Amino acid sequence: MKLCQDKVLGRCYVASRSIKAGEVVLKESPLVQGPSQITGPVCLSCLKSISMHTSEECPKCGWPLCRDPQCRMSEDHIPECDWTMNKRGRKIKISNFTSPHPSYECITTLRCLYKKFHQPSVWEKLMQLEAHLDECKKSSRYENDQKNVIQFLLNFFKLDQDFSEEEILKVCGIIQVNAHEMPLTEPGYMAIFDRTSFIEHSCFPNLYKSFTNSGQLLLRAMKPIAAGDHLSICYTDPLWGTINRRHHLEESKYFTCQCDRCRDPTEFNTMYNGIKCPEHQCKGYVLPHLTVGSEETWICHDCKKTTSPEHVHKILVKIGEDLSTMEKQNPEACRKFLKSYDTGRFLHPNHYYLTDVRIALAQLYGQTNRGGIQELSDDMLTHKIALCKQLVNLTRTIVPAEGRIRGIIIFELHASLAEMGRRRSGQGQIDSAQLRAFLLESKQYLEEAVWLLQYEPSILPEGKILVQAQENLSSLNTVLQALHASIGDSPM
Numbered sequence: 246m247k248l249c250q251d252k253v254l255g256r257c258y259v260a261s262r263s264i265k266a267g268e269v270v271l272k273e274s275p276l277v278q279g280p281s282q283i284t285g286p287v288c289l290s291c292l293k294s295i296s297m298h299t300s301e302e303c304p305k306c307g308w309p310l311c312r313d314p315q316c317r318m319s320e321d322h323i324p325e326c327d328w329t330m331n332k333r334g335r336k337i338k339i340s341n342f343t344s345p346h347p348s349y350e351c352i353t354t355l356r357c358l359y360k361k362f363h364q365p366s367v368w369e370k371l372m373q374l375e376a377h378l379d380e381c382k383k384s385s386r387y388e389n390d391q392k393n394v395i396q397f398l399l400n401f402f403k404l405d406q407d408f409s410e411e412e413i414l415k416v417c418g419i420i421q422v423n424a425h426e427m428p429l430t431e432p433g434y435m436a437i438f439d440r441t442s443f444i445e446h447s448c449f450p451n452l453y454k455s456f457t458n459s460g461q462l463l464l465r466a467m468k469p470i471a472a473g474d475h476l477s478i479c480y481t482d483p484l485w486g487t488i489n490r491r492h493h494l495e496e497s498k499y500f501t502c503q504c505d506r507c508r509d510p511t512e513f514n515t516m517y518n519g520i521k522c523p524e525h526q527c528k529g530y531v532l533p534h535l536t537v538g539s540e541e542t543w544i545c546h547d548c549k550k551t552t553s554p555e556h557v558h559k560i561l562v563k564i565g566e567d568l569s570t571m572e573k574q575n576p577e578a579c580r581k582f583l584k585s586y587d588t589g590r591f592l593h594p595n596h597y598y599l600t601d602v603r604i605a606l607a608q609l610y611g612q613t614n615r616g617g618i619q620e621l622s623d624d625m626l627t628h629k630i631a632l633c634k635q636l637v638n639l640t641r642t643i644v645p646a647e648g649r650i651r652g653i654i655i656f657e658l659h660a661s662l663a664e665m666g667r668r669r670s671g672q673g674q675i676d677s678a679q680l681r682a683f684l685l686e687s688k689q690y691l692e693e694a695v696w697l698l699q700y701e702p703s704i705l706p707e708g709k710i711l712v713q714a715q716e717n718l719s720s721l722n723t724v725l726q727a728l729h730a731s732i733g734d735s736p737m
């Protein structure tokens with residue numbers, strides 16, 4: 246990777262050689278890590294959630310830690326422990342374990358500031374990162390950061406001798422712009438990395454972000470990358486619609502995305518944001534056309550007429566409310582939602598709201614009933630396969646680099662196809678050759694799932710699915726070999 250300077254992007258990385266799909270491009274440990282700004286009390290060593298009953302006070306400073314003896318020895322907790330005692334001068338008492346807890350808002354900022362005196366080389370690296378200081382001062386978060394982070398650090402920890410308000414605000418900005426949410430604990434935590442901080446954003450990126458069990462960040466190419474191509478990751482949720490992604494990036498990273506996906510109102514012909522055109526007799530869908538610095542314009546792909554953003558927002562708010570109050574763990578509720586809205590009357594069938602519910606339902610089928618996938622009715626199994634196939638096609642088009650979600654869906658698809666084959670064969674509906682065709686298709690998907698998920702850490706659900714997928718692949722190969730032998734022709 247070669248660091249370059251771009252007029253719009255600032256510093257960014259380009260590939261210094263061609264990179265194959267699947268190659269790991271970067272693996273690095275964090276410069277700093279700490280709790281998310283808005284969190285309930287967590288152990289300040291392992292960063293896992295704690296309660297009054299599962300924690301005990303650090304004997305030196307009073308901040309609660311979990312009861313794992315290793316957490317008492319961890320160096321991660323030194324910054325706040327040291328400054329609580331040596332700057333504030335007395336122990337802290339956390340007695341309220343409800344979430345969120347304001348005292349935790351400053352911890353990650355404090356840990357960055359601590360580097361100035363205790364690891365100057367890391368401090369230098371942090372100070373090189375983009376902070377968007379002017380934008381921070383105008384942001385909606387500024388007032389809160391001023392009170393709960395800056396003033397708290399200056400007054401409670403008595404840091405006014407060592408840092409100016411501006412310096413602390415700069416650190417807040419650096420965290421805001423560069424920190425990654427780490428899903429390795431419950432709740433997740435934040436970490437800032439060195440080289441990863443210079444990778445630009447795209448909603449259609451060529452790199453995929455994963456993690457190791459020990460908290461390293463791993464970037465992997467998900468498509469072939471030519472020498473000279475820009476390297477990119479997605480800073481936002483790639484499954485959100487254009488407007489939500491845009492809003493999130495403008496609010497938290499202070500730029501307007503102009504990637505290929507955002508500039509194409511159809512999102513590569515998927516109509517991912519499509520809302521039914523209100524024009525009488527028009528069968529088309531209105532799509533968002535974005536211009537930097539102005540509100541979106543919604544234009545029908547078919548009749549080309551413009552619809553007011555208010556009309557679109559009214560529909561999105563109404564259906565969004567139904568979605569947010571829907572019981573997402575309940576297959577019946579998901580089916581009901583799809584039945585109401587997957588009619589083309591309001592939303593395009595590929596709309597992100599429908600996609601969201603399909604992803605949930607594709608996984609719930611077989612998970613929520615006691616007997617698993619074997620006990621699903623034929624209709625439900627057929628529906629599960631149809632949902633998975635639809636999602637695989639859609640995600641391949643709009644988020645090809647999103648290994649995790651596609652890996653999970655493809656894993657579900659392989660299991661459903663194998664079950665369908667076994668079921669039909671057991672009922673005498675298909676012969677051995679047809680069963681083999683089902684199992685070969687299932688195996689093809691399974692191999693893709695293993696490829697997509699191969700770097701998922703074993704402590705995350707995706708890592709557990711990977712282990713299961715590897716086991717299934719070996720069993721499926723055994724079954725297929727036996728089938729080949731019984732059919733009497735060569736393996737395919």
Ligand SMILES: C[S@@+](CC[C@H](N)C(=O)[O-])C[C@H]1O[C@@H](n2cnc3c(N)ncnc32)[C@H](O)[C@@H]1O
Pocket residue numbers: 253254255256257374375377422423442443444445446447498499500501502503
């Ligand atoms: C994590 S930093 C990336 C490195 C940054 N360019 C630098 O010079 O430090 C994120 C910032 O980079 C810029 N940036 C990243 N991706 C961008 C994009 N696709 N379009 C415009 N600006 C982008 C924005 O200023 C954003 O706040």
